[in-house]
């Protein structure tokens with residue numbers, strides 16, 4: 164450590180900014196390819212990607228170092244975004260945009276008779292996340308760099324990210340995603356900042372000479388945490404923040420005792436055990452799974468990150484923590500890293516020798532918690548026996564936190580034991596559980612939801628008792644998306660059209676996009692908007708042709724639902740509508756028809772049977788419809804395999820209609836809805852999550868609202884009668900008949916029975932059939948609206964013009980103003 168300190172204090176030589184002209188870029192690119200990688204121009208295109216990445220990376224390095232040393236010099240307060248997921252996607256194209264090098268790089272690459280696009284698409288997605296929660300973390304990082312906010316991301320460097328989805332005979336097959344195989348030019352390994360993480364063992368109490376008790380955690384199996392840094396560039400602002408991802412390694416390559424005793428394989432096994440911790444991302448989106456390895460991952464992230472912050476703190480402050488809470492704040496992305504609450508207590512008490520009260524004060528002044536879901540099955544709880552085995556010292560601390568907390572509860576509500584049982588961090592029962600959300604709330608000074616409705620439902624429902632105890636902790640931070648990736652990068656054609664009209668400030672500050680409202684009635688502009696949309700639709704059509712061999716006609720309405728497959732997101736409602744349209748065509752009810760291309764995509768958690776059957780159903784329905792000559796161009800259906808960040812970059816610019824049709828009260832926010840809106844799609848949606856705020860922004864005439872509201876959902880549930888709904892709706896009856904008579908599974912008897920049963924079940928929590936009529940009616944309005952081309956284009960422009968609020972720049976400014984308070 165002393166060496167590290169001296170090195171840090173050495174005055175570093177000034178680095179020269181590298182030239183960014185076409186010649187220099189071309190020269191470096193060629194030099195990297197030939198002299199560094201030892202390849203030439205006929206090589207596998209992956210090496211071209213690598214050479215160009217190194218060329219661009221060189222031009223980030225100086226700003227990266229300066230950003231950090233500037234923060235250090237100014238001694239600024241910092242925030243740490245702790246998340247088990249960062250769904251980054253590709254980096255090269257994004258950095259080129261942020262550096263303002265799009266034209267020069269294109270020209271440099273053209274010198275070698277290559278196209279930039281071909282090289283950029285060689286990059287593997289960094290799929291280190293499941294869906295919205297992970298992508299949100301990546302958008303947050305982008306916005307913090309854009310706003311020059313001193314925020315460090317802490318996450319896990321999974322060897323295998325989100326699985327690749329193949330479709331075989333209509334079924335989802337999961338393939339491992341070995342994304343690091345070819346090497347990753349965007350990461351920088353920092354073995355010098357390695358941390359040691361403890362597992363297992365037992366706790367002893369030592370009495371110090373001064374009589375104070377000290378807990379020591381002994382006989383642990385230790386694992387090394389090695390950080391890899393990834394640069395996060397801001398938009399044309401010379402700021403480069405850091406995302407630090409931890410990778411697990413064995414403490415010593417081999418256990419020498421085992422090795423010398425001839426147990427070679429046992430010796431290697433312990434190394435494997437350690438490395439397995441960061442081997443794979445758990446592919447569950449919104450369902451808790453209680454697996455031991457997952458708890459290990461969570462503790463690994465929390466402990467490594469906290470120790471790293473303590474290491475940096477001690478470089479300047481030694482063991483003086485009096486100012487720590489003024490200089491540092493941790494934002495926990497859902498409960499996944501909330502073991503950090505107990506871990507920071509352990510570090511302060513056991514290692515920094517602080518008293519409980521001092522440590523608790525620091526903890527509750529530095530921890531903040533974001534909740535992303537109300538679904539009961541997603542609320543994490545860990546069995547006490549598992550905790551005891553894996554993290555005995557942390558369990559002790561959690562018990563102590565709980566004991567003190569319950570004392571507070573009993574003082575506030577004397578004699579109300581029901582309240583104490585309800586609010587306890589420990590759930591009693593045959594097997595006890597630790598409720599991670601409650602630990603997070605008790606240990607944090609801020610608790611936020613991710614959209615207005617969601618935050619209200621947290622305070623009124625799920626966390627009601629806690630809200631009554633600490634109303635001041637609760638707040639809302641409506642999600643957003645970054646306009647750099649989701650507009651400027653993904654939709655260059657629309658971006659230049661917008662920039663031509665209102666200048667390019669909107670890229671830095673999306674509030675400016677509202678200026679487009681002035682041009683909504685400009686018919687020349689509208690025609691160009693329409694033409695750009697059409698070009699973008701062609702890109703979707705090419706993708707669908709390529710991957711599904713289905714022909715999408717760009718004159719048709721492009722109707723898209725891409726997101727994780729989940730019952731509450733109701734892909735089934737979409738499919739019922741598609742079957743209904745098919746039925747209308749078959750019975751000749753096609754007057755004033757609007758041609759539609761329906762695109763659905765998304766991954767199902769590997770153990771989520773009904774979600775996997777939904778994928779199979781979509782593919783079977785697509786097979787029937789797309790091969791029926793009577794249907795022709797009126798209706799097409801495609802399931803796009805392996806939906807991912809890079810697929811969304813192609814899909815959202817060309818979408819006309821954005822499907823956001825969750826059961827009201829279930830989708831905490833949604834963020835795909837915002838990407839589509841920004842790119843000029845119109846939404847058909849329920850009154851749920853951020854849809855409500857999108858509706859408020861665009862007005863009812865520019866949004867296709869349908870379905871039960873959250874409070875109505877609860878009332879209808881009491882006497883929900885699907886059979887009666889089917890019998891009283893001729894269209895639905897025909898749709899259900901087509902489904903159950905085997906029309907879409909002639910040679911696959913009974914494969915959709917479970918899906919049909921769940922729709923017909925009076926206990927169906929998602930009330931799919933209750934919203935069918937209202938959904939179909941809304942779709943009729945959509946079809947009609949699309950026939951009026953001028954009217955539709957106006958709606959499209961208006962949606963983009965109203966999307967300013969949904970930038971993560973706004974979200975981050977709110978987090979900063981209300982929670983982080985970083986002074987910039």
Ligand code: CKZ
Nearest residue numbers: 295296445447449450451535536830831832833
């Ligand atoms: O977070 C998005 C919101 C979505 C919400 C999503 C989310 O559904 O409406 O826009 C960003 O705020 N994801 C999760 N919870 N809410 C979630 C993700 C992963 C995992 C879990 C929940 C996961 C779990 C539980 C992964 C492995 C094991 C267990």
